[in-house]
Amino acid sequence: MTRLLHLDASPRPGRAGSQIHGSHTRRLTHHFISRWRTLDPEAEVVYRDIGATPPQLTSVEWIEAAFTPAKQQTEPMRELLAESDALVDEVLQADILVLGVPMYNFGPPAAFKSWIDNIVRIGRTVDFDPQYVAHPHLPLEGYVPLLADRPRHAVLLSSRGGFDFGPGRPLAALNHLEPSVRTALQFIGIGGFHDIAVEHQEEGGEELAASVESALAHIDRLVGELHASMTTPSMPLPA
Numbered sequence: 001m002t003r004l005l006h007l008d009a010s011p012r013p014g015r016a017g018s019q020i021h022g023s024h025t026r027r028l029t030h031h032f033i034s035r036w037r038t039l040d041p042e043a044e045v046v047y048r049d050i051g052a053t054p055p056q057l058t059s060v061e062w063i064e065a066a067f068t069p070a071k072q073q074t075e076p077m078r079e080l081l082a083e084s085d086a087l088v089d090e091v092l093q094a095d096i097l098v099l100g101v102p103m104y105n106f107g108p109p110a111a112f113k114s115w116i117d118n119i120v121r122i123g124r125t126v127d128f129d130p131q132y133v134a135h136p137h138l139p140l141e142g143y144v145p146l147l148a149d150r151p152r153h154a155v156l157l158s159s160r161g162g163f164d165f166g167p168g169r170p171l172a173a174l175n176h177l178e179p180s181v182r183t184a185l186q187f188i189g190i191g192g193f194h195d196i197a198v199e200h201q202e203e204g205g206e207e208l209a210a211s212v213e214s215a216l217a218h219i220d221r222l223v224g225e226l227h228a229s230m231t232t233p234s235m236p237l238p239a
């Protein structure tokens with residue numbers, strides 16, 4: 001059974017296409033999950049709405065608690081880390097993270113950055129071992145990505161008011177959303193990274209409509225590919 005974590009980071013509550021002033025990223029994540037369910041009705045989907053309820057920011061108390069070994073943590077430390085632990089558990093259990101994240105000021109909204117800071121946790125999703133030199137995804141030594149134990153994927157579904165922020169486009173160097181999320185998730189061992197975005201939200205009209213149609217079609221293809229790759233038994237090794 002495939003397990004998905006469906007996460008929305010837009011503070012806008014409704015979905016574009018269904019509600020006036022609705023969120024494009026919520027529309028994209030909803031589309032992805034609906035498509036997945038048609039192919040895989042048994043899939044388990046956990047939902048987390050950090051747009052409505054942003055995770056706590058890191059504080060000096062949080063840092064002290066997170067960097068204290070689990071056996072030495074006090075009860076107040078454990079209470080302080082309870083939300084972060086719940087967010088980490090959701091990530092650990094998921095085969096695919098479906099992340100709806102708008103572009104805000106060339107990067108992710110604060111709620112999403114806070115989620116990242118809550119799930120990149122020493123001893124839970126990453127460890128430090130000076131002997132470990134073979135990070136599978138990044139040119140780093142000493143960091144052990146604890147989620148590299150099995151194939152995992154992240155699907156980043158974004159929306160931007162402007163346009164030309166995609167790979168190879170004129171404003172690609174100004175886009176600090178997809179690259180920063182990919183790096184943080186690879187750091188903890190999530191190897192598969194896929195991103196699809198709507199552009200032209202501010203301009204609207206035909207440009208936006210075409211971008212939305214293209215993103216939805218791209219999602220359909222990605223769902224098909226990912227579903228096939230996760231349900232096809234791996235080939236037996238030759239004797």
Ligand SMILES: Cc1cc2nc3c(=O)[nH]c(=O)nc-3n(C[C@H](O)[C@H](O)[C@H](O)COP(=O)(O)O)c2cc1C
Binds near residue numbers: 023107
């Ligand atoms: C605070 C804020 C900052 C934004 N910054 C950018 C930006 O840097 N670049 C851009 O193209 N659009 C920017 N936008 C537009 C959003 O990316 C766009 O409205 C997007 O559709 C929001 O996602 P949503 O529809 O899921 O809420 C910004 C919007 C807001 C509210």
